[in-house]
Amino acid sequence: MTRAILLASTALLLAAPAAWAADAPTAPAANRLALTRVLLSTGGVGYFEYEATVAGDADLTLEVRRDQVDDVLKSIVVYDDRGGVGTIGLPGAEPLDTAFRELPFSAGDLASPAALLSAMRGAEVTTGGDRQLTGRLVSVTEETVRLPGGGDATTTRHRVTLMTAEGLRQLVLEDADALRFTDPAVQDQIGKALVAVADNARRERRRLTVHSSAPNGQSAGERRVRVGYVAAMPLWKATYRLSLSADGSGGPGGGNGGGDAGARTGALQGWAVLENLSGEDWRGVDLTVVSGNPVTLRQALYTPYFVERPEVPVEVLGRVLPTADEGTVTLDSARPALRAESSRAAAMPPPPAPMATAPAPMAEPMGKMAPAPYAAPAASGTPAVAALQSAEAGTAEGAQVLFHYPQPVSVPDGGTLMMPIAARALPVERVALYQPATQPRHPLAALRLKNDSGTALPPGLLTFYDRSGGAGAYVGDARMATLPAGDSRMLSFAVDQAVTIDRVETPSRTLARAAIADGVLTLSVTDRQSTTYTVAGAPDGDRNVVIEHPRRAGWELAEPAAGGPEGKRDTRHDAGRDATATAYRLPLSVPAGKTVTLTATLERPRQERITLTDLSADQLAVQAAATELPPPVREALTALAASRAAVAAKERRIAELERERNERVADQERLRANLTALPAGSDLHKRTMAKMADAENRLDALARDAATARAEAEAARQALRERIKALAI
Numbered sequence: 001m002t003r004a005i006l007l008a009s010t011a012l013l014l015a016a017p018a019a020w021a022a023d024a025p026t027a028p029a030a031n032r033l034a035l036t037r038v039l040l041s042t043g044g045v046g047y048f049e050y051e052a053t054v055a056g057d058a059d060l061t062l063e064v065r066r067d068q069v070d071d072v073l074k075s076i077v078v079y080d081d082r083g084g085v086g087t088i089g090l091p092g093a094e095p096l097d098t099a100f101r102e103l104p105f106s107a108g109d110l111a112s113p114a115a116l117l118s119a120m121r122g123a124e125v126t127t128g129g130d131r132q133l134t135g136r137l138v139s140v141t142e143e144t145v146r147l148p149g150g151g152d153a154t155t156t157r158h159r160v161t162l163m164t165a166e167g168l169r170q171l172v173l174e175d176a177d178a179l180r181f182t183d184p185a186v187q188d189q190i191g192k193a194l195v196a197v198a199d200n201a202r203r204e205r206r207r208l209t210v211h212s213s214a215p216n217g218q219s220a221g222e223r224r225v226r227v228g229y230v231a232a233m234p235l236w237k238a239t240y241r242l243s244l245s246a247d248g249s250g251g252p253g254g255g256n257g258g259g260d261a262g263a264r265t266g267a268l269q270g271w272a273v274l275e276n277l278s279g280e281d282w283r284g285v286d287l288t289v290v291s292g293n294p295v296t297l298r299q300a301l302y303t304p305y306f307v308e309r310p311e312v313p314v315e316v317l318g319r320v321l322p323t324a325d326e327g328t329v330t331l332d333s334a335r336p337a338l339r340a341e342s343s344r345a346a347a348m349p350p351p352p353a354p355m356a357t358a359p360a361p362m363a364e365p366m367g368k369m370a371p372a373p374y375a376a377p378a379a380s381g382t383p384a385v386a387a388l389q390s391a392e393a394g395t396a397e398g399a400q401v402l403f404h405y406p407q408p409v410s411v412p413d414g415g416t417l418m419m420p421i422a423a424r425a426l427p428v429e430r431v432a433l434y435q436p437a438t439q440p441r442h443p444l445a446a447l448r449l450k451n452d453s454g455t456a457l458p459p460g461l462l463t464f465y466d467r468s469g470g471a472g473a474y475v476g477d478a479r480m481a482t483l484p485a486g487d488s489r490m491l492s493f494a495v496d497q498a499v500t501i502d503r504v505e506t507p508s509r510t511l512a513r514a515a516i517a518d519g520v521l522t523l524s525v526t527d528r529q530s531t532t533y534t535v536a537g538a539p540d541g542d543r544n545v546v547i548e549h550p551r552r553a554g555w556e557l558a559e560p561a562a563g564g565p566e567g568k569r570d571t572r573h574d575a576g577r578d579a580t581a582t583a584y585r586l587p588l589s590v591p592a593g594k595t596v597t598l599t600a601t602l603e604r605p606r607q608e609r610i611t612l613t614d615l616s617a618d619q620l621a622v623q624a625a626a627t628e629l630p631p632p633v634r635e636a637l638t639a640l641a642a643s644r645a646a647v648a649a650k651e652r653r654i655a656e657l658e659r660e661r662n663e664r665v666a667d668q669e670r671l672r673a674n675l676t677a678l679p680a681g682s683d684l685h686k687r688t689m690a691k692m693a694d695a696e697n698r699l700d701a702l703a704r705d706a707a708t709a710r711a712e713a714e715a716a717r718q719a720l721r722e723r724i725k726a727l728a729i
Contacts, residue, residue: 046233086211128178135162238460270422284408291458292400498538548583650713
C-alpha cells in the first residue's frame with residue numbers, strides 16, 4: 001500500500017471543513033432541550049417531552065437514535081407559548097450515499113488503493129521516490145508472484161500501467177514509495193469522501209434542529225418551548241400482590257369484611273415494571289404509564305421514495321400527404337339552422353370563472369395562528385399532558401387509564417424501575433371455582449376480587465399472600481385480566497383437593513308439536529342436555545362453589561332458574577345469572593362434610609322437516625309408531641304407509657315382468673343360434689321353430705302385462721301424491 005495515499009488521506013481527514021461534519025456545532029446550553037416528561041403506553045410506545053427557555057429567535061437541538069427517526073417524523077409536535085413554530089431539520093437518511101453521488105468512485109472503491117486507482121482510470125498521477133513518473137492511469141492488473149526462498153509461498157501484487165509522455169510505463173503498486181493525484185481537486189474529493197466514511201461509521205444518532213421564531217419579530221422576553229414525540233418503547237407490565245389476614249382486614253388499612261364468612265377485604269398493591277431503553281438517562285422526569293389498547297402505526301418517513309413514471313416515446317412527425325381539393329357544395333337549406341344555433345350560443349350566459357380566479361383567504365403565518373386549546377399555557381405543567389398534573393394515579397381518560405407518579409423519577413439508560421400504581425383495600429370473597437376443562441375432579445381455590453375503586457386495573461399476574469398467622473405466607477399466583485371499575489374477577493391460585501365433584505350428562509328430546517301440510521311433516525322438537533353435578537363438601541369448612549357450566553351455541557340455560565331451592569342455590573348471586581364467553585357460572589353453597597347436587601339443563605328448540613313423498617313404506621311405518629306424535633298424525637301416517645306399500649307392490653310386479661322378459665329374450669337368442677346349426681326340415685329344426693313361436697307369443701303377452709302394470713303403478717303413485725298433498729293436520 002502506498003504511504004503517500006495514506007498520509008494524504010489522514011491530512012485531509014483532519015483538515016476537512018466543518019461543512020462536511022454530519023452534525024451541526026454543539027448548541028449553546030440555553031438552547032438545548034431537556035427531557036422533562038415521559039409517558040409509557042401499553043401500545044408499545046412512549047411519549048417524550050422536552051423543554052427549553054428561549055428569547056427571540058432560537059434554534060433548538062434534539063438528538064434521537066437513528067432507529068427512532070421514522071417515529072419522530074411521524075409524531076413530533078412543538079408547543080411555543082407565545083412564539084411561532086418554524087422548520088425542523090435533520091441530516092439525510094443516507095448521508096454516505098449523498099456524499100458519493102457526484103464522485104467518480106464509490107464508497108467500496110476506498111477499500112484498497114488498487115480499487116481506488118481502478119475507479120479513477122484516466123486521472124493523472126505522479127509517483128515519488130527514485131523512479132518518478134507522471135502519467136494517466138490506464139489499468140491496474142492483479143498478479144500472483146512466488147516469494148523468494150524457493151518455497152511454494154505466493155503473494156498478490158498490483159501492476160499499474162501509466163500513459164506518460166514517453167509512452168506506456170508500468171510500476172508495481174506495492175513497491176512505490178509515494179503516489180499522488182496531480183489534480184488538487186481530485187485529492188480534495190478523496191479527502192472529503194474519507195471524512196464522510198469516517199463520520200458515517202460513528203453515526204448512531206441524528207440531530208434535529210427546531211427553529212422557533214419570536215412573536216411578531218420581538219426579541220425581548222423569555223418563553224418556554226416544548227417539543228414532544230412518540231417512539232417505540234418496551235411494553236410496561238403490571239403486577240399485583242394481594243394480602244388477606246385472618247380478621248378480613250387484608251393488612252393495614254384493610255377494614256373489616258362484615259359478618260359474612262366468605263366476604264372480606266384484601267390489601268391490593270399494584271406495580272408497573274418498566275425499562276428505560278430510550279438511549280438516554282431520565283433525570284428527574286415526570287413519569288406516567290398508560291393502560292389501554294391504542295392504535296400505534298409505523299411508516300418509513302425517513303426513507304426517500306421515488307414515484308415510478310410511465311415513459312412516453314418521443315413523437316416524430318411523419319410525412320403528410322394532403323388530398324386533392326374537389327371543391328365545395330353550398331347548402332342553402334342549412335344556413336337558417338346554422339344562424340339559429342349561432343344566435344342561441346350568443347344568448348347563453350358566459351361560463352363561470354375558474355375556481356382558481358376566485359380570491360381565496362390567505363392562511364395566517366404559523367407564528368400568528370391562534371393556539372390550539374391543548375396548546376394553551378397552563379398555570380403549571382405542560383400543555384401536552386396538562387391533564388396528568390391534576391390527575392391522581394389511575395385516572396381514566398376515555399379508552400385509557402393513566403397512572404401518574406407524583407414525584408420526579410430518575411432512571412439510567414438501560415435501567416429497570418418498579419412504579420406503584422395501586423394501593424388500597426378491595427372486597428374479596430373466597431370461592432371454589434369448578435372448571436371441568438381445567439380440573440375434572442376438583443375445583444380451584446379462587447378469590448372473587450371486586451374493583452370498587454372507580455378505576456380500571458390493567459392485566460397482570462397477582463401473587464396471593466395469607467397473613468392469618470401474622471406473617472405473610474405465599475399461597476399461589478393467579479392471572480388477572482383487565483379489571484374494569486365496578487366489575488369483578490375470579491382469580492384461581494390453587495387446586496382445592498378437599499372438594500370432589502362428579503358429573504353425569506343425560507341427553508333427551510321432547511316433541512312439542514307435529515303438523516302435516518303441503519306434503520311435509522313438521523316436528524317442533526326441544527333438545528335437552530342435562531348435567532348433574534354431585535359435590536362432596538370439604539371436611540374443614542363450608543364452601544361457596546361456583547360451577548362453570550359450558551355454553552353451547554344455539555342452546556339456552558333452562559335449569560337452574562334464578563331463585564332455586566334454598567340450601568342448594570346461593571341466592572346472593574341469583575340476581576342476574578353470571579356468564580363468561582364460554583360458560584355459565586352457577587353458584588352453589590356446600591356445607592362442610594355434606595354432599596349437594598345441582599342439575600344444569602340446556603335446551604335447544606329446533607324444527608325437523610320431513611318430505612313424506614321421499615319416505616318408503618317402512619319409514620312411514622316407523623314414523624307412525626312414534627308414541628309422542630298426536631293420534632291424528634299417527635293415523636294419517638299409517639294410512640300413507642299402506643298406500644305406499646300398495647305402490648311398492650305394483651312396482652315389484654313391474655320388476656318381475658321386466659325380469660321375465662329379459663329371460664325370454666335371452667332364451668330366444670339361444671334358439672336362434674341353434675337354428676343355424678340344424679338341418680332345415682329336420683324334426684329338431686321344426687321343434688326349435690315351434691319353441692321360438694311360443695317365446696315370441698310370450699314376449700308379446702309380457703309387453704302387454706308390463707304396460708298395464710306401469711299404468712296401474714303410475715296411477716297408484718299419483719293417487720298417493722294427491723293424498724299426501726291434501727293432508728292438513
